[in-house]
Each structure stands twice: as structure tokens, then as C-alpha cells.
Amino acid sequence: MNDVAHAATRVGADGERLAAIRTALGAVIQGKPDAIELLLVGVLAGGHVLVEDVPGVGKTTLAKTLARVFAMSYSRVQFTPDLLPADIIGAQVLDPRAGSFSFHKGPVFTNVLLADEINRASPRTQSALLEAMSEAQVTVDGVTYELPRPFFVLATQNPNEYAGTYPLPEAQLDRFLVRMGIGYPSAEAELAMLYARQRVDPLDAVKPIATGEELAQMQAAVRDVEVKPPVGRYLLSIVAATRQQKDLALGVSPRGAIALFRAAQARAYVAGRPWVSPDDVQALAGPVLGHRVALTPEARYSGRDAELVIRDVVSGVRVPL
Numbered sequence: 001m002n003d004v005a006h007a008a009t010r011v012g013a014d015g016e017r018l019a020a021i022r023t024a025l026g027a028v029i030q031g032k033p034d035a036i037e038l039l040l041v042g043v044l045a046g047g048h049v050l051v052e053d054v055p056g057v058g059k060t061t062l063a064k065t066l067a068r069v070f071a072m073s074y075s076r077v078q079f080t081p082d083l084l085p086a087d088i089i090g091a092q093v094l095d096p097r098a099g100s101f102s103f104h105k106g107p108v109f110t111n112v113l114l115a116d117e118i119n120r121a122s123p124r125t126q127s128a129l130l131e132a133m134s135e136a137q138v139t140v141d142g143v144t145y146e147l148p149r150p151f152f153v154l155a156t157q158n159p160n161e162y163a164g165t166y167p168l169p170e171a172q173l174d175r176f177l178v179r180m181g182i183g184y185p186s187a188e189a190e191l192a193m194l195y196a197r198q199r200v201d202p203l204d205a206v207k208p209i210a211t212g213e214e215l216a217q218m219q220a221a222v223r224d225v226e227v228k229p230p231v232g233r234y235l236l237s238i239v240a241a242t243r244q245q246k247d248l249a250l251g252v253s254p255r256g257a258i259a260l261f262r263a264a265q266a267r268a269y270v271a272g273r274p275w276v277s278p279d280d281v282q283a284l285a286g287p288v289l290g291h292r293v294a295l296t297p298e299a300r301y302s303g304r305d306a307e308l309v310i311r312d313v314v315s316g317v318r319v320p321l
């Protein structure tokens with residue numbers, strides 16, 4: 001079997017399981033299929049996700065449910081101004097009886113890490129986490145420790161609270177594959193949510209559907225999803241157009257192009273399709289590229305937002321047939 005045929009078989013086999021995973025997530029987070037899809041795209045592409053939304057829309061629930069569905073470990077860190085890098089990655093501690101130091105692992109040693117209100121910690125602490133995210137390891141006093149695999153970070157920010165925060169610089173936002181919101185559920189979904197929680201917590205009913213090891217295999221299989229050259233060129237035309245767009249002071253970098261390529265593969269995979277369609281690229285341009293561009297001051301003052309500008313860019317690029 002050639003590579004493409006092999007990938008097709010693999011994607012088909014995982015398709016059913018992914019559908020079950022989406023259903024399980026959807027039973028807990030109601031009326032939010034798009035948010036669930038973006039989360040899975042981030043996870044399956046081996047990336048990390050930044051969720052910008054107001055309190056109470058299900059961010060914690062989403063991270064916990066994800067960990068359960070893949071039978072993975074989960075931990076949460078609340079970021080605050082006095083949080084130190086060692087509070088996340090761990091530190092050497094003295095064992096008085098043995099008279100020697102041993103490494104005490106921080107909460108980052110987990111499969112799913114919820115980093116709540118990441119913009120409330122000092123830049124130094126933020127960068128300790130971001131470094132762990134990009135390297136999948138931490139180094140303390142010259143010794144390197146591997147993080148568990150898979151390793152996935154869901155970081156949150158409240159979009160309406162900037163007082164006393166340290167906004168992540170663009171170079172660090174780049175470490176997140178996807179930036180997304182969740183949003184309020186529809187009236188109908190919210191009503192279903194009320195009754196689903198009347199006596200029980202639906203989170204307690206979530207059963208593991210796959211293991212972390214199987215997730216790692218799926219992540220590897222995502223890279224075999226085919227991207228035909230016309231679709232690759234289409235993706236790059238969108239990237240190139242962001243560099244010409246008058247509302248953008250800074251367009252998408254080659255790293256951003258790679259991110260969109262990989263995310264598009266993951267979206268196809270989540271849909272059980274062994275090849276990327278232009279649709280995957282279009283749907284992900286906003287969530288993958290929006291935080292990798294900088295608006296001009298004029299665009300910002302006139303109330304434009306990066307995702308909207310990216311959407312304009314996409315609509316101006318000819319779609320391959």
C-alpha cells in the first residue's frame with residue numbers, strides 16, 4: 001500500500017472513534033460543535049489552544065472532559081501576578097533526611113494542563129510555560145526533564161479584563177496553534193444544559209473512548225493526511241495576501257503557514273477525510289492566523305478585529321476547484 005492509501009485506511013478507522021469522541025464532548029458542552037471541533041483540531045495537530053472568553057462558558061469543563069475522554073491526567077494552574085516559574089515547572093527541593101536535593105515536579109507534568117488566566121502572571125512565568133509548551137520538556141538547574149506525551153495546554157484569557165494583566169506578546173501568542181472563543185449556547189442548548197444537570201453532573205458520566213497513547217498515534221496519523229499542491233498553493237496565497245493587506249501592519253509568517261497546514265490536516269482527519277479541502281483552510285484561517293497578525297493602529301481604532309480582517313483576506317483569494 002502506498003502512503004496515501006495507508007493514510008486513508010487509518011483515517012477511516014479513526015473516523016468512527018472521533019465521531020464518538022465528539023459526541024461525548026458534545027454531551028457535556030452543549031450546543032458548541034464548532035468549539036469542540038477547534039479543540040480537537042488543536043489537540044490532534046499536536047498544538048495548544050488559547051481560549052479567550054468570559055467566565056462560565058465551559059472552559060474548565062471542556063479541558064476536563066477532553067482529559068477524561070482520552071483517559072489522560074489533568075491539572076489546573078490559576079495564573080496570578082505572584083506565580084513563579086517554579087510553581088509551574090517544579091524545583092529542586094532539599095530532602096533533609098537524605099541530605100540531598102531531588103526534583104519536585106510541578107503541575108506542568110501532566111497530559112492536559114488548564115492554564116487559567118495566563119495573562120495574569122508575570123512575563124517570566126508566562127515564558128516558562130510557553131517554553132515547556134514548545135519543547136515538551138523543562139530544564140531545571142541544567143537537568144532536562146521530558147513532559148508526559150501527549151502534552152496539551154488549554155490556556156484561558158478573559159477578553160474583557162485587561163487591568164493588572166500582562167498581555168502575551170505576539171511572539172508568544174504564536175505558540176498557540178488555535179485561538180478561539182466558546183460563546184453562549186443557543187437558548188435551546190442552554191435549556192437542555194439546565195435539565196442535563198438537574199440531578200447529575202454530565203462530566204461524571206464521561207467514559208474514556210481512547211487512551212493517551214492512541215491519541216499520540218492519531219497525532220502521528222494527522223501528518224499523513226494529504227494536501228494536494230493546489231490546496232497548498234491556495235493556503236500560501238492566503239498567507240501572502242495577509243502580507244499585502246492594508247489593515248495589517250504585520251502579516252502571517254512562514255511559521256504561521258506551517259501552523260495552518262497542520263491544522264487543516266487535523267480538521268480533515270477529525271472529519272474522517274484523508275485529504276485536505278480548501279474548506280478546511282478557509283474554516284481555520286481565522287482561528288489559526290488571527291493571533292499571528294498585527295492590525296495597523298488605524299484599523300484597531302476603527303474597531304476592526306484580526307479575525308474579521310483575515311476573513312476579508314480569505315474572501316478575496318480565488319478558491320481552487
Ligand SMILES: Nc1ncnc2c1ncn2[C@@H]1O[C@H](COP(=O)(O)OP(=O)(O)OP(=O)(O)O)[C@@H](O)[C@H]1O
Nearest residue numbers: 028029030032054055056057058059060061185193
Ligand atoms: N455550552 C455549555 N453546555 C453545557 N454546560 C455548560 C455550557 N457552558 C457552561 N456550562 C456549564 O456551566 C458551568 C460553568 O462552566 P465552567 O466552570 O467550565 O466555566 P469556565 O468557562 O471555566 O468559567 P471560569 O472562567 O469562571 O473558570 C459548568 O457546570 C458547565 O458545565
Ligand SMILES: [Mg+2]
Nearest residue numbers: 059060061116
Ligand atoms: Mg474555569
